Amino acid sequence: MFGTTFLLAIRSILRHKLRSILTALGIIIGVAAVVTMVTLGKATTAAVQQQISALGTNILQIRPGQGFGRGGGGPRPPDFKPADVTAIRDQVAGVTAVAPQAQTTATVIYNGANWSTTVNGTTNGYFEVSPWPLIEGRYWTRAEEQAGKAVCIIGTTIQTNLFRGGSAAGSRIRVNGISCDVIGVLKTKGQAGFGGDQDDVVIMPIKQVQRRFTGSTDIRLMLVGTDPAYDSAQIQSSITDLLRERRNITGGKQDDFNIFDTAQISQTLTGTTTLLTQIVAAVAMISLIVGGIGIMNIMLVSVTERTREIGIRLAIGAVASEVLMQFLVEAVVLSMLGGVIGLLIAQFAVALMSWLGSLPFLFDIQINVIAFAISAIIGVVFGYFPARRAASLNPIDALRHE
Amino acid sequence: MADSDAPLIRLRGIVKTFGEGPTAFQALKGVDLDINAGDFIAVMGPSGSGKSTTMNILGCLDVPTAGAFLFKGVHVEKLERDQRALLRRKYLGFVFQGFNLLARTSALENVELPLLYRGDPKAQRREMAMAALDKVGLKDWWDHTPAELSGGQQQRVAIARAIVTNPDVLLADEPTGNLDSERSVEIMQLLTDLNKTSGITVLMVTHEPDMAAFAHTIVHFKDGLVERIDSNHHAGQAVTG
Numbered sequence: 218m219f220g221t222t223f224l225l226a227i228r229s230i231l232r233h234k235l236r237s238i239l240t241a242l243g244i245i246i247g248v249a250a251v252v253t254m255v256t257l258g259k260a261t262t263a264a265v266q267q268q269i270s271a272l273g274t275n276i277l278q279i280r281p282g283q284g285f286g287r288g289g290g291g292p293r294p295p296d297f298k299p300a301d302v303t304a305i306r307d308q309v310a311g312v313t314a315v316a317p318q319a320q321t322t323a324t325v326i327y328n329g330a331n332w333s334t335t336v337n338g339t340t341n342g343y344f345e346v347s348p349w350p351l352i353e354g355r356y357w358t359r360a361e362e363q364a365g366k367a368v369c370i371i372g373t374t375i376q377t378n379l380f381r382g383g384s385a386a387g388s389r390i391r392v393n394g395i396s397c398d399v400i401g402v403l404k405t406k407g408q409a410g411f412g413g414d415q416d417d418v419v420i421m422p423i424k425q426v427q428r429r430f431t432g433s434t435d436i437r438l439m440l441v442g443t444d445p446a447y448d449s450a451q452i453q454s455s456i457t458d459l460l461r462e463r464r465n466i467t468g469g470k471q472d473d474f475n476i477f478d479t480a481q482i483s484q485t486l487t488g489t490t491t492l493l494t495q496i497v498a499a500v501a502m503i504s505l506i507v508g509g510i511g512i513m514n515i516m517l518v519s520v521t522e523r524t525r526e527i528g529i530r531l532a533i534g535a536v537a538s539e540v541l542m543q544f545l546v547e548a549v550v551l552s553m554l555g556g557v558i559g560l561l562i563a564q565f566a567v568a569l570m571s572w573l574g575s576l577p578f579l580f581d582i583q584i585n586v587i588a589f590a591i592s593a594i595i596g597v598v599f600g601y602f603p604a605r606r607a608a609s610l611n612p613i614d615a616l617r618h619e
Numbered sequence: 620m621a622d623s624d625a626p627l628i629r630l631r632g633i634v635k636t637f638g639e640g641p642t643a644f645q646a647l648k649g650v651d652l653d654i655n656a657g658d659f660i661a662v663m664g665p666s667g668s669g670k671s672t673t674m675n676i677l678g679c680l681d682v683p684t685a686g687a688f689l690f691k692g693v694h695v696e697k698l699e700r701d702q703r704a705l706l707r708r709k710y711l712g713f714v715f716q717g718f719n720l721l722a723r724t725s726a727l728e729n730v731e732l733p734l735l736y737r738g739d740p741k742a743q744r745r746e747m748a749m750a751a752l753d754k755v756g757l758k759d760w761w762d763h764t765p766a767e768l769s770g771g772q773q774q775r776v777a778i779a780r781a782i783v784t785n786p787d788v789l790l791a792d793e794p795t796g797n798l799d800s801e802r803s804v805e806i807m808q809l810l811t812d813l814n815k816t817s818g819i820t821v822l823m824v825t826h827e828p829d830m831a832a833f834a835h836t837i838v839h840f841k842d843g844l845v846e847r848i849d850s851n852h853h854a855g856q857a858v859t860g
Contacts, residue, residue, distance in 0.1 A: 221735050232723045529719045530679065533733045533780070534708025536701040612680050616719065 222539060226546040229553075235504035236569025240515040243508025244595065248559025250501035250589045253566040255584040258494025260567075260576040262487055267577075269483035273347040277441040277453065279460075279478040291341050296435035296474035301463060305439070306342070309455045311447030314345035317436040319426045323393040325419060327379040334375060334390060336419045346442035354386030354401030357422060370401040372416035392419060395429050442606025449478055471505030505588075508555070509595035516548050528615025541608035547592060548600020556592030560585055627787065628654040628756040633674050633686035638655035641776065648843040649686070655788065658820045659814045661831035664840030670824050671792070673840065677822060678790045679703040691787075712781030712819075716771040716793040725778045726752060727761040733784050748815060751779040751781060755809060771780055778809060782819065788796040789813070791823040795830050807833040852856060 230237045281294040299317065307313040319338040322332055337343075340362055357368050369392065376385050385399045404413040427434055443452050453476050461467075462475055522525070527540055564580070571578045635647040645774075647669045654660060664670045666816075675681040676688060679695055680703075688695040690710070695703065720729045730748040739747070752758050755775040764772050774794060781789055791810065795803035811833050814821045823834065830849065831837050837847040 221738060225735065228724075228728070381759075491640065525719065526721055529721065530732070530736075530749075531704065532678070532707065532713045534704050535736050536704040538701070539736065613675050616715065 223541045223550075226550050227236070229540035229543070229547055235333060236443050236515065236519070237352070237551055237554075238613065240512055241551050241558065243511035244505065244552045244555030244592050245562065246506040246510075247501065247505030247567060248592050249562040250504055251498060251588045251591075252560060252584055253570070254497040254501045254561035255494060256563070256567045256579050256581050257570055257576065258490060258497065259278060259575075259581055259584075260571055260579045262490040262494070263362050263579065264576050265486045265490055266483060267288065269479055269486065271478060273440075275443045275445050275449075276346055276479050277381055277443060277449075278479070279456065279474060280437065280477070281440040281474050283471065283473065283475060294307040295464070296437050297439060297474075299434055299436065300440060301460065302340075302342075302436065304459060304463060305456055307428070308459055308591050309452060311444045311452045311455075313442040313444050315340040315442070316329065316343035316346050316440045317423055317429050318341055318343070318438040318440060320438075321426065321430045323419070323430070325375060325379060326598045330379050332375060334376045334417050335428065336418055336421060336424035336426060338421050338430075338604040340423055342442075343420070345441065346440045348402045349400045349406070352404050354399070356401060362422045362424070367395060367397045367425055367429075368400045368422065369397045370403060370420045371399055372403050372418040373405045374414055374417040375419060376402050377615050392421075394432065397421065451482060453478065502591075505591060505595065507598065509552070511551055512548055512596065513599035513603060516544065516600055517606070518551060520544065520607045522601050523597075523607075524610060524618040527610050528612050528618065531610070531612035532615040532616060537608040540610075541604045542565040544604035544607045545600045550602065552592045552596030552600070556589045559592070560589060625689070626653040626713040627656040627658075628652070629689040630673075630676075631689075633676060633683045633688065635669075635676065635681070636684045646689070646843055647676075649681070650843075650845055650847060652838065654820065654822070656820055657814070657818050659833070659835045660823065661834035662822065662824045662839045662840065663826070663828075663831055663837060664846070669843040670840040674790060674792060674822065674824055676712065677788075679706050708733065708784070710787045711759070712784065712786040712789045714774070714777050714789065714791040714794045716796040718770070718797070719778045720773055720776055720777075720780075722766070723764055725762050725764055726757060726768065729765075729776055730779045730783050732780060737784065744813050747752065747783055748779070751783040752776070754782065754813070755779045758760070762852065769802075770798050771805060774798065774802075774806055775809065775816075778806070778813075782813060782817070785817075786819065788820045788822060793824055793826065794827070795827065799860065800829075803830060839845035 229300075279297070281296055283294075283547060297317070302315050302317045306312055317338050321338075322333065323336045324333050326332075340357070341356060344356060351370070352373075354370070356370065357366065361368055369390070371385060371390075372481050379385070380388070387400050388399050390399055391399055392613060403416070403418075403420075423436075430612065441451060441452075441456065456476060457472060461472065464473065466473060531537075563585075568578055569577075630650050630652040633650040634645065635645050635769055637644045650669070650673060652673075662670045662674065667721060672681070676683055679690070679698075679746050680723075682696050682698075682703075686696070690706065693706075695706065698706065721732070727748050730751050734744040734747060749758065749761065752761055755778050756798075757772060757779065760768065763772075765776070768776065773799075778789075778794075780796045789810070794810070795806050799808065807830055810821055810823070812821050821834070823830075825831050832853070835851055837849040837851055839849070
């Protein structure tokens with residue numbers, strides 16, 4: 218019996234193509250909206266997470282000053298000293314490594330080619346805080362670090378632009394006029410971190426950078442690697458206590474430095490984007506339900522308009538349940554058809570909008586399946602009432618209907 | 620259980636009342652009628668005489684308020700709605716004044732419809748529907764929609780739809796009411812032919828004595844009762860003579 222009713226429903230839908238499309242339009246838009254919004258939301262979340270994780274996981278960034286949004290008046294808080302780095306590394310439990318950073322911009326020159334880039338002065342601790350393998354050469358030795366030798370490790374962007382992608386280790390480049398031996402090339406990390414190119418970097422021993430470029434031993438940024446087995450909050454409070462003591466901050470005075478936990482920021486941002494996604498999805502869901510009501514309206518009109526047809530079907534021996542099934546199947550097929558078209562449109566919309574917003578293209582099987590299932594359920598729920606009305610018609614009255 | 624001597628259809632004391640209380644209207648006041656297999660019966664009578672109500676009951680579309688309606692020995696008045704639908708599907712064919720074909724649907728699909736509800740396989744549906752169209756002389760028009768057919772052709776398609784299941788009874792409600800006289804005669808000749816060759820029992824409501832003249836028996840209704848029954852020994856000669 219199902220095969221017959223399915224066939225009848227398909228025939229009826231094809232017989233009224235325009236009406237069928239108009240009926241399904243609400244579902245098409247609803248499904249497309251839900252899937253597009255949720256997928257884009259997930260893509261945004263993924264992009265944010267990717268950018269945050271580019272900063273490194275289990276890493277604390279410590280800077281002088283009171284952090285975002287505060288600060289303002291008063292004298293600028295002092296930078297950190299090299300001894301602070303050692304103190305944190307040696308006195309706080311759960312700290313795996315500490316890397317001071319001194320950054321500057323510089324023009325690097327090799328064999329007539331020049332390139333403007335970032336010079337990052339640090340210690341070997343930097344590679345312990347966030348491991349970064351080499352594709353060529355070596356890291357600097359402890360002796361080279363202590364002496365502040367003019368050695369540098371370069372990113373692949375520098376390698377591409379100065380060495381045309383060829384071997385760089387062993388060559389000598391000039392960084393802001395200072396001669397420097399390239400000892401290693403870092404593996405490509407790629408585009409990430411709020412639009413920055415992570416591979417566009419020259420890493421040198423911090424002492425060399427301080428001596429030649431920044432001219433002081435002050436440290437503006439410390440990266441602290443933490444052991445995931447320890448509670449991050451506990452480590453942060455230990456570091457806070459230690460730094461307050463070392464910087465002579467007593468009593469109720471506020472910290473004049475801030476600790477930035479990438480994991481925490483990641484959680485906050487993910488939470489925000491997820492919430493936004495849910496709100497937008499809820500709005501889109503309402504449009505899906507409105508689409509369902511649209512189906513019900515058209516089906517009710519259709520039942521009235523096709524009263525005589527129903528009369529004919531009943532007269533030639535259709536039982537009530539067959540008429541009910543026909544209209545129900547028609548509604549379900551229509552809304553599922555709308556669902557499929559909506560899904561297709563959603564993929565195009567997602568592709569287009571991810572391209573425009575330079576987000577990763579995502580195909581989320583879960584939301585596609587859910588949206589399709591909802592469209593089918595809407596067909597059943599909103600198709601039942603008109604179908605029951607059709608099935609309960611009296612054949613004599615239906616045949617007489619003009 | 621059915622009495623082998625009993626007629627195909629037997630109506631006994633059929634009463635049909637519409638509405639309730641003081642506004643109630645008694646359309647049938649006790650109709651008795653026997654119809655044998657193979658009969659060709661014309662039902663005549665003025666408006667409101669009860670002929671349409673009787674046809675609805677005979678077509679198992681409606682049930683009497685009181686009385687007995689035996690079809691092949693079965694008490695139809697005691698059947699449920701769906702059981703009557705199955706009875707219609709199996710034994711009855713309908714032809715209406717307004718043709719009542721499905722719009723935007725080919726002649727073939729229209730004729731196939733009863734077979735669809737019967738659940739016949741596709742090949743068999745095609746074959747039987749084409750055979751029925753052949754019987755009404757519209758084999759070559761199978762892919763035309765009602766809008767592409769003349770009134771007479773549409774009624775032929777409707778007749779093909781009614782006979783495609785090889786029913787025992789063909790109920791025709793003013794089948795020529797919307798046709799000119801030439802087309803009407805063609806339809807009547809078709810019905811006569813089907814009655815003669817297929818042995819199908821034909822029950823026809825008509826206003827026109829010319830059309831009634833094709834029937835073997837003419838039943839006259841008046842005021843909710845059978846007024847008289849005429850035998851027509853010159854059936855089919857009304858026009859040719």
